[in-house]
Amino acid sequence: MKDKNHDKLYLYPIWVRIWHLINAIMFLALVFTGLTLQYSSVDFEIIKFNYSISIHNYAGIILSIFFVFFLFANRFTSNGNYYQFHIKGLYDRVMKQFMYYSFGIFKNEEKPFPITKERKFNPLQKLSYVLIMYFFVPIIIITGYLLLFPDIIPKNILGFSGIHFVDLIHIILGFVLSIFIIVHVYFCTIGKTPLSNFKSMINGWH
Numbered sequence: 391m392k393d394k395n396h397d398k399l400y401l402y403p404i405w406v407r408i409w410h411l412i413n414a415i416m417f418l419a420l421v422f423t424g425l426t427l428q429y430s431s432v433d434f435e436i437i438k439f440n441y442s443i444s445i446h447n448y449a450g451i452i453l454s455i456f457f458v459f460f461l462f463a464n465r466f467t468s469n470g471n472y473y474q475f476h477i478k479g480l481y482d483r484v485m486k487q488f489m490y491y492s493f494g495i496f497k498n499e500e501k502p503f504p505i506t507k508e509r510k511f512n513p514l515q516k517l518s519y520v521l522i523m524y525f526f527v528p529i530i531i532i533t534g535y536l537l538l539f540p541d542i543i544p545k546n547i548l549g550f551s552g553i554h555f556v557d558l559i560h561i562i563l564g565f566v567l568s569i570f571i572i573v574h575v576y577f578c579t580i581g582k583t584p585l586s587n588f589k590s591m592i593n594g595w596h
């Protein structure tokens with residue numbers, strides 16, 4: 391869809407915006423309660439330990455339900471096309487975008503991969519979104535459910551206690567995804583104006 395002002399593109403359909411908003415809120419709740427669970431002790435609780443557990447569990451369940459919705463919606467709508475990437479030439483494309491962010495952008499050079507209806511994400515965005523949505527998020531969800539039902543975790547995994555092993559993966563991914571959010575939000579400020587990408591995620595128009 392293109393509007394009368396010619397260069398406005400409708401890139402974020404309503405379902406993407408609703409999914410993204412709920413996903414972001416749940417993620418922030420999970421990071422906060424995850425950290426309080428990790429660093430609470432008998433003498434130091436940021437919020438009550440039991441509250442943290444409940445909020446963490448509910449937020450995780452809501453996030454996972456919306457994640458399944460995201461997978462289906464991406465599979466059956468054209469939004470999924472933006473997530474298909476080709477290995478051939480990937481390195482060169484990603485490097486080109488990386489060099490632009492590192493140097494070109496400060497010299498006001500042309501964007502190497504301007505946004506079009508066919509290309510919503512630049513190569514770095516695409517790579518990070520695919521890795522996050524199709525690799526890291528599924529693993530953190532699966533390990534989260536295993537920890538919710540610890541009886542199904544084998545006693546021993548690769549010579550380690552099963553629960554500790556699953557917990558370690560869950561926590562490492564929690565940190566990786568927390569760093570992703572910080573970097574993601576920072577990169578979202580690199581738009582026409584610092585707020586324009588955030589406005590796009592609210593009204594759908596780029």
Ligand code: HEM
Binds near residue numbers: 574588
């Ligand atoms: C405070 C939290 C967050 C803010 C403010 C935020 C902001 C934004 C903005 C402005 C966009 C549109 C620009 C773009 O396409 O790059 C976007 C897109 C996106 N964000 Fe976030 N985000 C947040 C959290 C997250 C989290 C936690 C995830 C996943 C774990 C995520 C995954 C995505 C994905 C996959 C897209 C592209 C969606 C699509 O168009 O198909 N975001 N985000």
